[in-house]
Amino acid sequence: MHISVHRKIRIGFFIAFTVIVAATVCSYFIAKNLVQNASQLNHTIEVSKKLEVITKQLKDAEAAIRGFDLTKDPRFMEPPMHVRIDKIDEEFKQLRVITRGSKVQSHNMDTLRVLLEIKFRQFMADSIHAPGQSARVSVQAGETYMDLVEKKVQQMIHIEERTTKEKSKLFHFFSSLWVPFIFGVSILAVLIGVYSYIVLNKEFKLQLRIESKMRSYQRELQENITLLHKSNQALEQFAYVASHDLQEPLRKISTFSDRLQMKYRENLPPEGQQMIDRMLVAVDRMRTLIQDLLVFSRSGRITRENMDEVHLSQVLQEVLSDLELALHEKQAIVTNNTLPTIIGHKTSLHQLFQNLISNAIKFASPHRALTINISSETLSGAETGIMPENLKDHLFCRITIEDNGIGFDQAYAERIFMIFQRLHGVSEYQGTGIGLAICKKIVDAHHGMISAYGYPGKGALFVILLPFKQLNYD
Known part of the structure; x- marks a missing residue:
């Protein structure tokens, strides 16, 4: 089955267009996955950072309480405990905004909020009680809830890291496919380019040969037109000869035949009379033929003008x-x-x-x-x-x-x-x-x-x- 050059070029461009569209779609998904992965990584870092800040501020507040219990030095209570609690609460609110897109993390934030409220009450109570047995019980209770806070924080960090790891795996999967795909597309693009070059080069050479033949045909056509013009001129000359030179002898033949018939018809035998009649018929036919030829030669001389x-x-x-x-x-x-x-x-x-x-x-x-x-x-x-x-x-x-x-x-x-x-x-x-x-x-x-x-x-x-x-x- 023969496929025309134009069809081959259309198929080549269709394949190239399909490859470009496929590469564009894949690039979009890869870029989208990369952005999501980067966003998730930033989210994990931000959540972890906020959790670490909250944990550190809790530990600092707890250390201040212990130092104040042991030394009664008021410098340990600077800044005051309610200021420390406000800072922790502000960090928690920011963390709440960051994690509101995850149901699991929102649930963990609710639990963490309960634990922090307990810790806040402990801090406020421990900041005013006197040293003694009650303080040691308060410290032990604080350590227990602090352990619960740290466990919840670690749990939340673990969830973020696990999500980031899953996103990273998906990104690496797409990346592993993307490299060979790009390589394949490049090879295919090169092949299409080479093929298009070969086809277009053949088409160009064919066009040159056609143009060369067309110029040759034009020269031949011009020569034929010249010959046709000469033939028309010859035909016109023939028509002129037919209308003048050929009709003149016919008129003489007709005239002498009429005279011969008028003067000598009675003296001629029947056979001679028949010959004269046949000659007159032939003259009439010849005259009619010449006139018809003139009409035929002139019938084609019609122009739009x-x-x-x-x-x-x-x-x-x-x-x-x-x-x-x-x-x-x-x-x-x-x-x-x-x-x-x-x-x-x-x-x-x-x-x-x-x-x-x-x-x-x-x-x-x-x-x-x-x-x-x-x-x-x-x-x-x-x-x-x-x-x-x-x-x-x-x-x-x-x-x-x-x-x-x-x-x-x-x-x-x-x-x-x-x-x-x-x-x-x-x-x-x-x-x-x-x-x-x-x-x-x-x-x-x-x-x-x-x-x-x-x-x-x-x-x-x-x-x-x-x-x-x-x-x-x-």
Whole structure:
């Protein structure tokens, strides 16, 4: 299965885009985990620090109580105990704010608060009692609750450290995947880059070869255009010769034949008279052939500059008026609807209708009266079914000319539009075999299409598609 270069490039960019998105997502999660890990570490440090401060201040207060009990030195009570308690309480409140996101730690803080309240009451009581047995009992009770406070503090620190350790493990897990992933992405990016370079380099070289061939084709096309121009000039010269030099000998032959017939016809034997008649018929056929060739050579000389609005109904009426005598001889009945107005060459379109109707008259059936039905309809390019994609929205006029003549075999539908192609002998039907070729040339010059459908013994149908406006078909 061959994959085009453009498809390969699209696949490469899709893969690169997917890799970038995957790397971005992974980077986001790694960065998020790193931030969370750092935040948790800072949180643990802050909680531990606050707990240590609280523990140290409790121990300092307890040491001050013991020193005061032993020495009664008031310096041990500086600062006063209620100030020490306020500082510890302030640290506890800050710790409460820090740990409010954890239910476990909030529960531990509630327990710690109870223990601290007990310690605060002990501190206030011990700061005013006299030394003796009661003091020793108070000291022992203080040590017991101090141990409980330290255990609770250690428990809280342990919870923070365990959470930090779990976060660290997750971070190390992502980090261990991140390094090979980045390495793989880098290798893949390099491969995509190399592949894209190779493909684009091949495409660039191919484009250079195509441009080189296009320049060569352009040169050949220019040469062919020059040759075609020369051929057209030669054809015009031929038409000039045909219209003057060839017709002049025919006129002389015709003149001398008429004189010979007038002066010596009675003196000639029947065989000689037949030869003169055949010569006159041949002269007429030659004159008709030359005239048809002139019309054929001129029918393609249609440019946009010599096109204008053409009322096809008016053109048709003019043609029917010109052929009135021939139609009357065949007792023909012609029906038509209103034809539209298009942009075209009036003289050529007149020739088109005249040739097609003359063709219907020529090949009329001898067994029935001739009927010719001419109709038209407006279609879009898409509705025609034969116009290219770029013309699907443009409007076309479809003209049908149908007769009930002798018809023809559909196998010859293309052949009848070729010059000098005849389906019947000269002895059966007059003509040079150029009329329908002229029709096709006129329709082609208007960027239209013509087709024929034959039904032997029943008639023929000619379908013409003409654009309403002459567009840029290049």
